Amino acid sequence: MIPENTLTNKSYRLFVLFLCLIFIIPTHYSYSRQEEIHKVKADSLYKLYRQTKTDSSRLYVLSELVQEIHYSDTALKYYQEAIELAKLLQNKHLQAQNINRLGVYYRNMNLHEEALKLYEEALELSLESGNQTQIGHSLNNIGQMYYYKEYFDEALSYYEQARKYFEEVNDKNGLGYNFTGMSLVLGELGRYKDAIELIDKAIIIREELKEIRQVMVSKFNRANLLIDLGIYDEAENDIWALYEYGIVNDNVRAINALSKLVELMVKTGEREEAIKYAELAQKLHEEKPVSQSMIEIYQIMNQVYFNMGDLEKSKKYQNLLQIERNIIKNEKTKIYLAGLTIKNQKEQIDFLNREKALVEQNERFKLYLTLGLILSLLIISIAYILVFRALKREKINLLQLSESKKEIELNKEELQRLNHVKDKIFSILAHDLKGPLNSLSGLVNLIQEDSLTKEEFESYIPIIAENLGNNNILLENILIWSRSQMNGLEVTNVDIDVRVIVQKNIEYLYHSGYFKGQVMINDIPEHTFARADKNMLEIIIRNLLSNALKFTKKNDQIVISSYKKEDNLVIKISDEGVGILRKNLEKLFGNEFFSTPGTHQERGTGIGLILTKELVQINKGTIWVESEYGAGSTFYFEIPLA
Incomplete structure (x- = not known):
């Protein structure tokens, strides 16, 4: 049984349909009239634009003009002029507004990526200007682009942010757009109850603002949501509302409504x-x-x-x-080609703007340089006169005393630093070098006393040799690091075959106390050349290899490899050792001495990695480490290619 009021509505709508079939021409006339109104307003604004003399007034007229002609092909030129004027006048509000509108223009041309970039630029400007309405519109537009991309969660996030800004300034118009767009996203996410509540709010707001066209848009969106929910009667009411509006004001919307009615009737x-x-x-x-x-x-x-x-x-x-379909295909082709043309024009304009900016920057630089030279000459002249006069006064003595005091303070700080370096060096010499030398001294005493057999003597020789080898590395590090701290180091850059240097140090370290039966692999390609100080590069590689040996066990692999990165060579030392605790990673290349025991409880001084970092930097390079505790470490350093 069909309710009586439903039958009445059906009869009324059939009557309206009958009238529309008879009076099609007046509808077309009404639509043409609406277009004529826009044209007249646009012509009036264009004449005012041509008559306006000041940049400020021209900017405001342009901002109104582009709003009237934003669907025309000529709009792009005026958008760009308005944006440039706003930038020149530092009016970030109107700059953001026109960039947002230009984004809408690009969106209508299906240049979605370009539109999104413009919306993001408008958002940044709006945040700088603090205009909450424009911030809200920028966020709203970005949310719409993510909706088109079907990134619904991201779209919802932007819409929700925009809503907060509109609500803070009670921007009803912005909330109407926001609620309408957000309801579509909520519908796609299956949150129909929330979507219907939001679109209802949008309709109420737009009715209060008497924005009839926008009310119809919101009602049509609500109809789509109601159809998805199977609430056909209410959906039909909204579709008819759009149709009745369209038949009087907008032929396109009337046909859109009929399309949805055909679907609903089926x-x-x-x-x-x-x-x-x-x-x-x-x-x-x-x-x-x-x-x-x-x-x-x-x-x-x-x-x-x-x-x-x-x-x-x-x-x-x-x-x-x-x-x-063929018509749509042709239209899409035209739009695509127009979009390409616009994109090329934009790129050309951007290029010209950059070129113009460079020319202006160069002119400003010349001007500043000239002014700087004049000012420098003036300052030098005045300074000369003042110094000449000051020599005759007692104040010059006080100034000299003050400068002497500052110099003494600086020297004091430097002496304290050097004293700290000296103490550290003496500490290392006293503890880390003393042990092997004592062992050697004891062995000599035993030999003199004839207390060792030949076999015992031969068994001690490898141990003493390894300890002395370790001391060689340590002593070399101490001497070089001390020299760098005291007087600095001179770099002699030459072309170095890195594979040869690495192989030389691998063979050297096979006889050190750090070697415990590990497998060291030289995976650097032949004829790999770098530009660096040869001695410093050897110390860098030797320190990193001995560090890897220290924290690995028998049969663990240590691989030395390399790869090119632009104009630099990256050398990579990877091991299968114990790894480094996360909390210790930041301490490795710091200014303080830091060391942990090796796999055989080998003690370190912490000087090796500090020196290594300094030597890498002196050779115009960088060094870094990646490690996971229990899974090995990889040290990288980067130096220039030959």
Whole structure:
């Protein structure tokens, strides 16, 4: 049983449909009239723009003009002029506003990536200017682009941020746009209850603002949500509201509404009404074509007549469908080519702007340089006079005393630093070098006393040799580091075969106390040349290899490899050792001495990695480490290629 009020609505709508079939021409006239109003307003603003003399007034007129002609091909030129003027006048609010509108222009040309970049630029400017309304619109526009990309969670995040800004300044217009767009995202996420509540709020706001066209847009969006929920009667009411508005004001929206009514009638089994609505849409389409909506109608009607067994009419709609598809295809091709043209123009304009900026920057530099030279000469002249006069006064003595005091303070700090270095060196010499030398001294005493057999003597020799070898590395590090701290180091850059240097140090370290049976692999390609100080590079490699030996066990692999990175060579030392605790990573290359025991409890001084870092930096390089505790370490350092 159909409710009486529903029957009444149906009768009324059929009556309206009948009137529309009779009075199509007045509808077209009304739409043309609306276009004429926009044209007249745009012409008036254009004349005012031509008459305006000041940049400030021109900017405000341009901002109004582009709003009226934003769908025309000429809009791009005026958008760019408005943006440049706003930038010149440092009006970040209007700069952001026009960049946002230009983004809408690009969006309509299907240049979505360019539009998104503009929205993000507008957001940055809006945040700098603090204009909350413009911040909200920028966030809203970015949310819309993510909706088009079907990144619905990201879109919702931007819409929610925009809502907060609109609510803070009670921007009703912004909230209308925000709630309408956000409801679509919520619908895609399956949150229909929230979506309906939000679109209802948008409709109430837009009705309060008397924005009838926007009310119709929101109602049409609500109709789509209601159809998804199966609430067909309420959806039909919203679609009819859009149709009644469109038939008076906007032919395109009338056809969009009829397209949705055809779909709805088919869903509810009212096939005859679907046919009537499709025929009415066809008549409106002949007055002002709307191919996209007609494609949807033709697809449905083709299927309806096919299901009815009327193959002739099914074929008719199939042919109409193909015609409209071809039209859409051609339009898309035109839009794509226009988009490419706009993109190329933008790139050319950007290039010219950069070139102009460079020229202006060069001119400013010349001006500043000239002014700087004049000012320098003036300062030097005045200073000369003042110094000459000051020599005759007692104040010069006080100034000299003050400078002497500062110099003494600086020398004191430097002496304290050098004293700290000296103490550390003496500590190392006293503890780390003393042990092997005592062992050697004891062995000599035993030999003198004839207390050692030949076999015992031979068994001690490798141990003493290893200890002395370790001391060699340590002593070399101490001497070089001390010299760098005291007087600095001189670099002699030459072309070095890195593979040869690495192999030399591998063979050297096989006889050190750090070697415990590990496998050292030289994986650096032959003829790999770097530009560095040869002695310093040897110390860097030897320190990093001995460090790897210290923290690995028997049969662990240590691999030395390299790769090119632009104009530099990166050398990589990887091991399978114990790794480094995360909390210790930051201490490795610090200014303080830091060391931990090796796998055989070998003691270190911490000087090796500090020296290594200094030597790498002296050779115009960088050093870093990657490690996971228990899974080995990889040290990298980068120096220039030969």
